[in-house]
Amino acid sequence: MTDSNRILELFKNNNERRFMPFLVAGDPNMDQFIKLAKIIEPYADILEIGIPFSDPIADGPTIQEANVRAFNAGVNTKTALKAIKTIRSETEKPIVVLTYYNILIQGADTIEASLDITFKNLKENGVDGIVIGDLPIEEADLTLKACEKYNICLIFLVAPSTTEERLDKILKVGKGFIYLIAIMGVTGIRDTVAQITKDTIKRIKLKTEKVLPVFVGFGISKPEHANAIIDAGANGIIIGSAIVNIVKKNLNDHKKMELEMKDFVSSIMNAIRRVN
Amino acid sequence: MDYIDKYPDELGKFGEFGGMFAPEILMPALNELTEAFNRYIHDENFIEEFERILRFYSGRPTPLYYAERYSDFIGCKVYLKREDLNHGGAHKINNVMGQALLAKKMGKKKLVAETGAGQHGFATAIAGAYFGMPTKVFMGEIDIERQAYNVYRMQILGAEVIPVKSGSRTLKDAVNEGLRFWIANLKEYHYLMGSVVGPHPYPLIVREFQRIIGKEMKVQILELEGKPPDAIIACIGGGSNAIGAFYDFIDNSNVQLIGVEAAGEGRDTNKHSIALGLGRRGVLHGAMQYLLQNEYGNIIETHSISAGLDYPGVGPEHCYLHQLNRLVVGEATDNETLEAFKNLSKLEGIIPALESSHALAYLEKNKDMFKKDDIVIINLSGSGSKDLDIIKKHMEFSIK
Numbered sequence: 001m002t003d004s005n006r007i008l009e010l011f012k013n014n015n016e017r018r019f020m021p022f023l024v025a026g027d028p029n030m031d032q033f034i035k036l037a038k039i040i041e042p043y044a045d046i047l048e049i050g051i052p053f054s055d056p057i058a059d060g061p062t063i064q065e066a067n068v069r070a071f072n073a074g075v076n077t078k079t080a081l082k083a084i085k086t087i088r089s090e091t092e093k094p095i096v097v098l099t100y101y102n103i104l105i106q107g108a109d110t111i112e113a114s115l116d117i118t119f120k121n122l123k124e125n126g127v128d129g130i131v132i133g134d135l136p137i138e139e140a141d142l143t144l145k146a147c148e149k150y151n152i153c154l155i156f157l158v159a160p161s162t163t164e165e166r167l168d169k170i171l172k173v174g175k176g177f178i179y180l181i182a183i184m185g186v187t188g189i190r191d192t193v194a195q196i197t198k199d200t201i202k203r204i205k206l207k208t209e210k211v212l213p214v215f216v217g218f219g220i221s222k223p224e225h226a227n228a229i230i231d232a233g234a235n236g237i238i239i240g241s242a243i244v245n246i247v248k249k250n251l252n253d254h255k256k257m258e259l260e261m262k263d264f265v266s267s268i269m270n271a272i273r274r275v276n
Numbered sequence: 277m278d279y280i281d282k283y284p285d286e287l288g289k290f291g292e293f294g295g296m297f298a299p300e301i302l303m304p305a306l307n308e309l310t311e312a313f314n315r316y317i318h319d320e321n322f323i324e325e326f327e328r329i330l331r332f333y334s335g336r337p338t339p340l341y342y343a344e345r346y347s348d349f350i351g352c353k354v355y356l357k358r359e360d361l362n363h364g365g366a367h368k369i370n371n372v373m374g375q376a377l378l379a380k381k382m383g384k385k386k387l388v389a390e391t392g393a394g395q396h397g398f399a400t401a402i403a404g405a406y407f408g409m410p411t412k413v414f415m416g417e418i419d420i421e422r423q424a425y426n427v428y429r430m431q432i433l434g435a436e437v438i439p440v441k442s443g444s445r446t447l448k449d450a451v452n453e454g455l456r457f458w459i460a461n462l463k464e465y466h467y468l469m470g471s472v473v474g475p476h477p478y479p480l481i482v483r484e485f486q487r488i489i490g491k492e493m494k495v496q497i498l499e500l501e502g503k504p505p506d507a508i509i510a511c512i513g514g515g516s517n518a519i520g521a522f523y524d525f526i527d528n529s530n531v532q533l534i535g536v537e538a539a540g541e542g543r544d545t546n547k548h549s550i551a552l553g554l555g556r557r558g559v560l561h562g563a564m565q566y567l568l569q570n571e572y573g574n575i576i577e578t579h580s581i582s583a584g585l586d587y588p589g590v591g592p593e594h595c596y597l598h599q600l601n602r603l604v605v606g607e608a609t610d611n612e613t614l615e616a617f618k619n620l621s622k623l624e625g626i627i628p629a630l631e632s633s634h635a636l637a638y639l640e641k642n643k644d645m646f647k648k649d650d651i652v653i654i655n656l657s658g659s660g661s662k663d664l665d666i667i668k669k670h671m672e673f674s675i676k
């Protein structure tokens with residue numbers, strides 16, 4: 001495939017600080033999710049959308065519950081992709097999918113054939129990148145091939161525990177950006193930005209400077225966090241649980257959900273843009 | 277067959293099964309565990325200490341008992357490998373003592389585990405007390421209810437039982453929550469996996485610590501009968517008691533190896549746990565394996581009368597042995613299991629765990645497979661004393 005990839009295009013232009021908000025596809029239901037995605041879109045540099053999985057081991061209670069709400073609303077991989085297509089029809093911003101490996105290896109007899117079907121689908125529905133919660137570099141060969149074929153960035157997670165040796169391997173094959181996990185833990189809101197986060201950003205940046213941008217996620221919930229993380233050297237920030245929490249808090253009042261969502265994402269974007 | 281000690285490969289694969297489909301954050305810890313295990317499993321002092329604990333603390337070797345009245349009932353020679361006589365009442369102790377000893381050598385201070393039936397949690401609590409390591413056990417709310425006595429046992433031993441309220445609220449979600457906890461507490465804690473499931477190196481580690489069952493069996497049956505058995509039958513939840521019993525017989529193709537899965541309310545209902553028999557290949561809890569899942573790859577809820585078999589997946593090595601046609605896969609329903617539970621109790625004075633009763637039920641259903649002189653070993657993985665709350669609902673206990 002020769003067509004361009006929106007993530008790679010984005011980073012070509014300049015080195016502004018970036019914001020990638022996250023929503024679970026179909027949370028709290030498909031219509032409302034699409035509405036929220038549209039509300040967020042103007043404030044986002046990249047949209048991250050979760051395709052729900054029944055057993056998301058890297059996620060804390062907030063995102064697990066969002067997956068459950070989506071399943072209860074009848075969401076599945078097929079309808080999630082259809083919603084992504086709808087969102088794609090209204091934006092040219094990059095879309096990154098977050099999911100787990102088992103979701104991707106369905107549809108054919110062999111893993112290779114299944115991945116081929118899945119990534120073809122992802123591409124056709126407008127996806128530019130993918131983060132896979134349980135796919136470390138050791139297991140990624142087949143997925144890398146499919147990503148290459150369909151020009152989708154395979155974005156690897158890096159943790160504070162990732163060794164230099166592993167980081168080198170990841171930097172060799174990872175595309176788009178590095179998804180740096182800010183803390184040793186699962187997804188969920190934290191009150192402060194930990195020292196380990198800042199230290200890890202510095203450590204990782206030493207190696208990645210000319211290779212891949214570094215986005216930091218897991219635990220960020222306030223503009224001050226975003227600032228601190230950008231100041232520590234990150235190229236972008238990712239916010240998931242804090243956004244999903246706005247959905248959860250306002251399940252009975254969708255108007256309020258939408259207003260709070262807009263206020264929140266605009267406050268984060270303003271905080272990030274300040275630095276530029 | 278030339279199989280023993282060839283698998284898993286360095287990537288943790290048994291053929292296409294197994295592997296390390298784990299979050300990046302866990303990978304360094306898993307690699308550290310693999311390294312430590314590979315070092316200590318060849319360390320004479322470590323092995324000596326492990327075997328000493330099993331001998332003097334758990335009461336090994338467990339007897340291989342010729343069940344005469346049950347044999348008459350079945351129509352072949354039935355031996356019971358009495359894992360129920362281990363300290364703690366199940367085979368689980370073999371694995372926990374090995375892993376806790378390893379954890380201690382690695383400098384870990386605390387233990388965290390998941391449990392279904394509560395047997396593994398109970399065993400982990402024993403190891404925690406023995407080694408002086410504070411222990412947390414994640415357990416589904418439904419299992420807490422149906423295995424209340426094991427909850428009390430764990431608490432008596434000083435372990436903290438943490439109820440799991442997410443998902444199916446059984447074993448699968450206890451694994452999820454246990455792993456999440458571990459991810460946030462890697463430095464201090466060893467995650468003590470209860471069966472031959474999870475990412476590499478767990479299927480290897482648990483197998484090696486459970487191999488003692490088959491090693492003893494091999495010597496014992498030779499002493500008693502002068503030859504290997506014609507068949508070994510074991511129940512399969514994750515598969516640890518089965519692989520422990522089978523492993524050292526794999527290369528001898530005259531020994532049939534039969535693993536029995538929980539058919540719950542029947543294979544035609546959606547209430548069963550027949551992962552090998554009816555599952556599709558997929559990835560859960562870090563390993564490629566046969567899984568009960570829907571068309572999109574989401575895991576479906578399983579059922580069994582025995583909490584220890586109520587799991588949507590199965591150990592990767594069993595998947596491979598099944599693919600190689602070395603493992604015969606059978607099943608038994610809840611009702612067949614209850615019948616077998618009663619039969620063994622009345623005929624032999626031994627109350628088997630409901631898990632182990634699946635193996636007995638398979639033999640009772642398939643007794644025509646065996647001739648009078650055939651030797652069949654049932655791996656009696658545990659005692660039924662933990663199951664009385666469930667049995668209470670299925671038997672008449674009024675005193676007239």
Ligand SMILES: Cc1ncc(COP(=O)(O)O)c(C=O)c1O
Binds near residue numbers: 512
């Ligand atoms: C007595 C007994 N047997 C069997 C099992 C199933 O586990 P596995 O298949 O790993 O032996 C359990 C699990 O809790 C158990 O308690």
